[in-house]
Amino acid sequence: MARRTKAAEARDTRTAARVLWSTADWARAVAELPRKHPLPEASVLVPNERTAHALRRELCRLGLADRLPGIRFVSPFTAARETLLAAGxxxxxxxxxxxxxxxxRLLRRERPMRYFDSIQLxxxxxxxxxFARTITELEGAGLSSSELLRAAQAREADLAAVWTELDAEAGTSWTAARILREAAERLPAACPLHGPILIAVxxxxxxxxxxxxxxxxRHSLAVLAARPVREEHLERLERLFGRACTEALRDARPPIGGATDRDRLAAHLFEPPERSPRAPAGRSPDGSVDLELCAGIEDELEAAADWIAHEVLEHRTPLEELAVLLPNLDPLAGMLVDRIERLPWPGGPLPVCIQGGLPASATAAGARILGLLRALGDALPASRVAAVLPWLRLEGDDGHLSTGEAVELAFALGTVGGTPSNPRGALEWKARLAERAEERQRTVDSRLSTLDSPPEHREVRRRRERLLRNLRAVRASFAALVDLAEGILAGESLPEIHARLIEFVERHVRLPAAGDEAVPALLLGAVEAGCVSQVVAExxxxxxxxxVESTLAGLRVRGGRFGEPAVYVGTIAGTATLPFRAVRVIGLAEGHFPASERVDPVLPADGRRGAAGPTDRTLSQLHAFDRLVRNTSARVVLSVPASDVNGTEREPSALLLDVASAIAPDDRGPGRADVSVPGLADIARLWFEPARARRRAWRLERPLGPTASHDAAAAATAKATSPGVPDGGAGLVVVPGAWAGAGELDLARLLERETRGNEGPMGGFVASASVLPAIPGLARERPLSPTAVRTLLQCPYRFLLSSLLGWQEPVSAPTGLDLDPLSFGSLFHRVAEMFAREHGTEFGARSRGPDEWKATAAALARPAFDELAREVPLAGPDVRRQQLERLLAAVAVFVDYDWNGGRPRRLFACEHAFGEPEPFELRLGDNTLYLHGRIDRIDVEDERTVVRDLKTGRVHLRAGREADPEPRLDVQLALYGLAAERLAGEWGTPARIETAYAYVERRPALERAFRGDWELLREASLRWLDxxxxxxxxxxxxxxxAAADCDYCPFxxxxxEAAPGRRFAPGPPAAGAAADFHALRAEEAPGS
Structure with missing residues (x-):
């Protein structure tokens, strides 16, 4: 550590340091610099150009613009560089x-370590x-590797050895701390600054x-004052700059301003209770300091936009006098800027100035490049590939894959891609691309051309065709992505990888048409600049x-300059010295601000003997906030999100308690004389709730965006339909002009439909035949499947959305840890079908024992599993083995179950189609229901036709509350039985019917059967189907x-709120089939 001479200490004792409480005080200190010549020269050290501009502006506001000529504003780092350049x-x-x-690179070398484990490093x-962060901090603390080595401790010795080698390898490449230290040694001889120098510390x-x-x-010191003033901070200040600075700060008191809440906050924030008198009892907040609680990040960003509009329209605040601040720019700055720019503004987006520039990764182009880099860095796992595929160009098409199509395709190629333990798994994609394209084409061709096989369901066929089409379209870009990953895994150099990466981005990645096209060029230039260093080029x-990823993270675009007519977006720490008229701080949640101290795993703070150590991170954040408040002249708003960007619920920052303590009225009554700090309940009462009400009133009065317009329209509708409101509460609803065009945006039409409640189309009642296509089940050319009938009798509204409107369940990625229920069920049915077709007759005759049949069925199951595994990704051989064992176990259970105690049984058919090519007609009163489907198993036993549907899911036995027939469980089985009964003469099977669900993924297999009481199910089903x-x-x-029906409904x-059990759930219909449906569902046992 550099030692201070006695002369320097004496000089610091004699020279009184000036205390600066605001940027205006700082500007006055600049104006008072001595001037001894007609053309004066003076220098002022500032942290950045933003502060320099703020000081110039303050001088002009104070009427001291004539003091600006000859004053040079310069940063300490720039002054240090110029000093070294002057010294040669x-x-x-x-x-x-x-x-x-x-x-x-150093840690990879074999080296003896006294404290650290070299293998772990x-x-x-x-x-x-x-290690790099610790060494940089120690270098900033004035230590060198030789001084650290003298500590004679094992940990310090290891660190010093690494540090020594680092300095030797770096040569003339220096850190900022090294530049400052070397420059200090060459002062005052090589000082580049002229005249008196003002330094604010x-x-x-x-x-x-x-x-x-x-x-x-020729320097004079001034202290930028901030609270809280802690003794350890005063001690550090004295070690760094002398006793005069410490004494001046210790004795200083903040100026007492006006009577607004903002003035009280500036005067009393972080002061102890004895120095902070409370406001008079009964005094309400005046709006100059607001505390707001938002539901989450999205609501907080929306509130920030509302606040800007309110400031501009109500307070006439210039844009350059407004600031929205965050604890850190990432990850919210991009979202915040996007929301602000969507406010209506003449000539384009509302101007925004971002501290340091908007992170390139927050732009659309940067986000896609970052996602691409992370996918490559993780060795192209299926989840990352699914995220990247929508960004890739399609061959011969300007379109792109949807998110659902991308997930579907990524997880239909039969590989999970690379993993940390198997990065070369990334290369499997190319082989799977070629194989699956050929397999898909053969599968589609064979399924479409084979006439004697059971017809495939239309949706399954469409899915296969869509997969093949998407696979062909994206194949070239996908293959190029895998080639890029192959070069990375092969260990290509940075220049080679980056050149190929930029080429890939330009040729195969869909980038936005305007605004962000410069990001690839900026990234290329930044990486090329880094390659000048040998350690980077290697x-x-x-x-x-x-x-490359870290370089992208450091890139900034679209920054703007502080002082331009634009809303300023920055950090609390980076804005503390900038004056504004109104400031809004967002993101003040627990753990975000002030942030917790970082623990150094290399050299903890207690091991840094003789060093000043890093500054108190929490205290520096509180000081920045204190300066921010005093540099804001009119209004301060502090915003808290109830949940952060990850959706984690957060408590408000403790900072709000400090703010409330400084400005809350003294409402302590009897029994509360000892309470000096308001609690969260007080904050909610005094600030959160009134602020929420004011914001809502403002949004309803002036809806400036789509979200606010929605809120205003909803509020007006609610008021218009409220009982007891004169004239129905009708009033003018102001909405964006674009809403008055197309019919689907016609508010009058929508409101008219809304007044009809759940009786109109929105409730599922579609009277007009022109609104919907032909209803399936009522026309011969559009027969219904038993599965669709089950959906209709469980929730007709879901049937409307899926079967009539064609809505589909969102595609989700498989876990890779097992086969999902649908895939496993389809696989089992395929194996059971193959076994029945090849060996059903012989098995029914019981010509061999059950163990032999189990082995035969297992021999069919293994290749079927392998075929499916080429489509469904499973994470590794252990998972594949476990899922194969699951299948073999289910097949063995099925063979045991179907063995039927050794009693012979004649197989009639498996996967037997009915209703094709001509639909199965079922007369129900005056109506006819047209059906088609396939029955899993039809056997003949003792002059009875046994109809069975094989299940691999949850078991529903005929016991307890589910003993009687229920439509949601048994309508499929009933339809199979009705078809078998009606077509018995045509099929040549007995007319006596038995039906059963067979649950084969349990040992032993279980049944939900109607064997001796088929007539009970038959009569019940005819009533259901009517x-x-x-x-x-x-x-x-x-x-x-039934609310339970919604548990797993994708819609x-x-x-x-119209769902069952919710606030606007409809009551039972008064008449018609809908009333009979409600009565039918009411017959079910409670909880079934």
């Missing part, structure tokens, strides 16, 4: 970015960054920074890819009255 020192800045790379990720500077500042000649494979056909004829599709979000 050769160096290169930016070693901080290269240091982790050097550390990684090489094998565990993150140690390179940790905070006490949070590093030792190297402070040593450089003290070494500057990177290969995944390390090279990580460097209701079903009348629902179709009347075009009535009401929602189910439950469509029903919303």
């Amino acid at each position: 020192v050769t160096f290169t800045a930016g070693e901080e970015a290269l240091r982790p790379l050097r550390v990684r 090489r094998s565990r990720p993150g140690w390179d960054d940790a 905070t006490g949070h500077e590093t030792v190297a920074h402070a040593a450089f500042l003290r070494a500057l000649p 990177l290969r494979g995944t390390e090279a890819l990580r460097f 209701v079903a056909v009348r629902l179709l004829v009347e075009r009535s599709f009401p929602r189910t009255p 439950v979000a469509v029903c919303g």
Whole structure:
């Protein structure tokens, strides 16, 4: 650590330091710099150009613009660089970015370690960054590797050895701390600054920074004051800048301003209770300080946009006087800027200035490139591939895959891609692309051309055709992506990988047409600049890819300049010294601000003997917030999201308690004399609830965007339909002009439909035949399947959405840890069908024993499983083996069950179709229901036709509440039995029917059977089907009255509050088939 001379200490004692409470105070100090010449020269050290511009502007506001000529604003780092250049020192800045790379290379070498485990350092990720960060902090604290080595401790010795090698390898590539230290040693001889120098310090500077500042000649110190003032901070300030600064800050008191809440907050924030008198009892908040609670991040961004509109329209605040601040720019800055720019503004988007620039990864192009890099870095796992596929160009098509199509395709190629333990799994994609394209074509051709095989369901056929079409369209881009991954796995160099990456992005990635097209070029230039360093140019494979990703993370675009007429978006720390008229701070949730201290795994704080150590991170954040409040002249709003960007629920930051303590009225009554800090309940009462009401009133009065317009229209409708409101509460609803065009946006039409409630089309009652296509089941050319009839009798509204409107369940990615129920059920049915077709007659005759038949069935199951495994990704051989054993177990259970105790049974058919080519007609009163389907198994036993449907899912026995026939369970089985009974003469089977569901994924297999009481199921089903056909004829599709039916319904979000059990759930219909349906469902046993 640099030592201070006695002369310097004496000089600091004699020279009183000035205390600056605001940027305006700072500007006055600049104006008071001595001027001894007609053409004066002076220098002011500032942290950045934003602060320099703020000081110039403050001087103009104070009427001191004549003091600006001759004053140079310069950052300490720029002054240090100029000092070294004046001294003729050769160096290169930016070693901080290269240091982790050097550390990684050094740690890979075999080296003796006294404290650290060298194997762990090489094998565990993150140690390179940790070592580099610790060494940089120690360098900033004024230590060197030799001083660290003298500590004679094992941990310090290991760290010093790595540090020594780093310095030797870096040569003239220096960090900022090294530049400041080297420059300080060459002062005052090589000082590039002329005239008096004003230096404003905070006490949070590093030792190297402070040593450089003290070494500057002709300087005068000023202290940027902030609260809370803690003794350890005063001690650090004295070590860095002398006793005069400490004494000045210790004795200083913030200026007492006006009587607004903002003035009280500036005067009393973080002050102890004895120095912070409470506001008079009964005094209400005046709006100059607001605390708001938002439902989540989306609501918080919407509230920020509302606040900007309110400031501009109500308070006439210029854009450049507005700031929206966050604890950190990532990941919210991009979303915030996007929301602000969507506010209506003449000539285009509302202008926004982003501190340092918008992160490139927050743009559409940057986000896609980042997603591509992460997919490649993870070795193209199926989940990452599914995310990337919609961004790839299609061959001969300007379109793109939808998210659902991408998920469907990625998980239909039979591989999970690469994993951390098997990165070369990424290369399996190319082989699977070629194989699946050929297999898909053969499958589609054979399924379409084979006449003697059972017809395939239309949806399954469409899915296969869609997969083949998408596979062909994206194949070229997908193959190029795999080629890129292959080069990375082969260990290509950074220049090679990056050149191929940029070429791939330009040729195969769909980038936005405007606005972000410069991101690839910027990334190319940044990586090429980095390759000037040998340690970067030598990177290969995944390390090279990580460097590209980190470079992209550091890129900034569309920044703008502070002071332009634009809303400012930045961080709390980066904006503390900038004056604004109104500021809104968002994201003030627990753990986000102030953020917790970081624990150093390499050299904890208690091990840094003799070093000033890093600054107190929490205290520096509180100081930044304090300065921010005092530099805001009119209004401060603090916003808290109830959940963060990941959806995690968060409590409000403790900072809000400090703010409330400074401005809350003194409402302590009897029994509360000892309470000095308001609680969350007080904050909710005084600020959260009134702010929510004011915001809602503003949005309803001036709806400036689609969301606000929706809220206003909904509020007006609710008011118009409220009982007791004169004239129905009718009023003018102001909506965007674009809403008055197309019929689907016609509010009058929508409101008219809404007044009809659940009796109109929105409730499933479609009177007009022109609205819907031909109803399936009522026309010979559109027969219904038993599965669709089951859906109709469970929830007619779901039938409307799926079977009539063609809505589909959203595609979801399989886990890779097992076969989903649908895939496993289809696989088992395929094996059972093959076994029955090839060996059913012989098996029915019981010509061999059950063990032999189990082996025969297993021999059929294995290749069927292998065929499915080429389509469904399973994570590794262990999962494949477990799922194969699951299938073999189910097949063995089925053979045992079908063995029937050894009693012979004649197989009539398996997967037997009925209703094709001519539909099966079922007369139900005056109506006819047209049906088609396939029956899993039809056997003949003792002059009885046994109809069975094989199940691999949940078991429903005829016991307890489910003993009697129920439509949601038994209508499929009943239809199979009715078809077998009606067609017995045509098929040559007995007319006496028995039916059963066979649950074969249990040992032993279980049945839900109607063997001796088929007539009971028959009579019940005819009543059910009469209701079903009348629902179709009347075009009535009401929602189910059973809330349990919604548990796994993919369309439950469509029903919303009209779903059963919700606030607007419809009551039972008064008449017609819909009323009979409700009565039918009411007959079911409760909870069934």
